[in-house]
Amino acid sequence: MIGVLIVIIFTALTVIAFWVVSSRDLSSSVIYFMAFGLGSTVLYVLFSAPDVALTEAVIGAGISGVVFLVSLLQTQTKEDT
Amino acid sequence: MSLKKTVGLKTILTALLISFMSMLLLGVIMNAAYTHTSLGYDLLKINTISTQSANAVTSVVTYFRGLDTLGEVTILFLSIFGIGIGIERSDRMKTILGYDSTLLKIGTKVLFPLIVLFGLYIIAHGHLSPGGGFQGGVIIASGFLLMFLAYGDSYDLDHKVLSLFEALSGAGFILVGILAALAGGAFLGNMLPLGVLGKLFSSGILPIIYIFVGLKVAAEITVLVEYFIRTQDARDA
Numbered sequence: 001m002i003g004v005l006i007v008i009i010f011t012a013l014t015v016i017a018f019w020v021v022s023s024r025d026l027s028s029s030v031i032y033f034m035a036f037g038l039g040s041t042v043l044y045v046l047f048s049a050p051d052v053a054l055t056e057a058v059i060g061a062g063i064s065g066v067v068f069l070v071s072l073l074q075t076q077t078k079e080d081t
Numbered sequence: 082m083s084l085k086k087t088v089g090l091k092t093i094l095t096a097l098l099i100s101f102m103s104m105l106l107l108g109v110i111m112n113a114a115y116t117h118t119s120l121g122y123d124l125l126k127i128n129t130i131s132t133q134s135a136n137a138v139t140s141v142v143t144y145f146r147g148l149d150t151l152g153e154v155t156i157l158f159l160s161i162f163g164i165g166i167g168i169e170r171s172d173r174m175k176t177i178l179g180y181d182s183t184l185l186k187i188g189t190k191v192l193f194p195l196i197v198l199f200g201l202y203i204i205a206h207g208h209l210s211p212g213g214g215f216q217g218g219v220i221i222a223s224g225f226l227l228m229f230l231a232y233g234d235s236y237d238l239d240h241k242v243l244s245l246f247e248a249l250s251g252a253g254f255i256l257v258g259i260l261a262a263l264a265g266g267a268f269l270g271n272m273l274p275l276g277v278l279g280k281l282f283s284s285g286i287l288p289i290i291y292i293f294v295g296l297k298v299a300a301e302i303t304v305l306v307e308y309f310i311r312t313q314d315a316r317d318a
Contacts, residue, residue: 006104007100010100010103010104011093011096011100014095014096014100015092015093015096018092018096050212051136051138051211051212051213051216053211054203054211054212055216055219058216058219058220058223059219062219062223062226063223063226063302063305063306066306066309066310067309070177070178070309070312071309073177073178074177074312
């Protein structure tokens with residue numbers, strides 16, 4: 001059961017990682033990055049590393065997303081192609 | 082290729098392949114890691130004897146590798162210092178990323194004390210449950226972030242109090258280490274009685290060090306968030 005969950009989350013994380021790299025709109029890229037942090041939090045809990053999961057939830061899905069968003073607002077939201 | 086709109090079959094197949102291979106790699110690593118001759122096994126064996134802490138990660142961070150944590154806290158302080166120098170301050174500062182809403186303001190008023198309390202709980206129980214100084218400190222800072230988002234320019238932080246917290250906890254960390262060295266042990270060694278496993282007042286100086294680290298991290302990340310969220314708007318210039 002947990003093995004199936006791990007496979008699902010791993011696959012979803014890989015798809016989200018593709019989106020983080022390939023999306024043209026950088027602000028949605030940041031949102032995908034925060035979703036990636038949330039998914040890896042669940043993965044760390046399943047691998048019985050709650051310490052790392054707590055750090056990832058607070059820093060990966062919280063503070064770093066805000067820092068990226070503010071940096072984006074200060075520059076421009078579209079990537080030059 | 083637009084991955085945002087549709088997920089093609091090729092993408093899903095590639096993702097499945099990559100995740101399968103990474104799980105294979107992870108399985109190899111995890112099977113190799115925990116044997117009777119490994120470092121982790123020895124560490125868990127001596128953990129309860131030497132620190133009486135229920136969380137082995139905390140004993141590594143604050144006791145076995147206490148000096149590394151001191152370096153880590155110093156690096157964090159220096160990076161915040163660098164950001165403070167690099168980001169220009171002036172009178173025309175205003176909050177970006179704020180949102181003016183009565184619902185958000187009232188909800189934040191209710192949630193803010195609970196978030197800070199939860200952060201303090203995580204810090205104080207670092208040697209008993211998952212978490213510790215770093216995690217709890219960032220949780221407290223995220224509470225302040227919520228206040229910045231809800232109240233915007235009308236919410237003022239007292240920077241003198243923040244600096245006082247930051248400086249005193251940094252000095253307290255080093256002072257605990259020096260006191261331990263004077264008491265006959267090594268720098269950052271354990272000089273207090275270990276107590277009983279699982280009690281809040283146990284495992285010597287580990288909770289004291291983690292409380293200092295937590296307060297320092299909370300003050301530093303709060304200042305970082307304020308620097309980032311309250312700046313001169315570059316688009317107006």
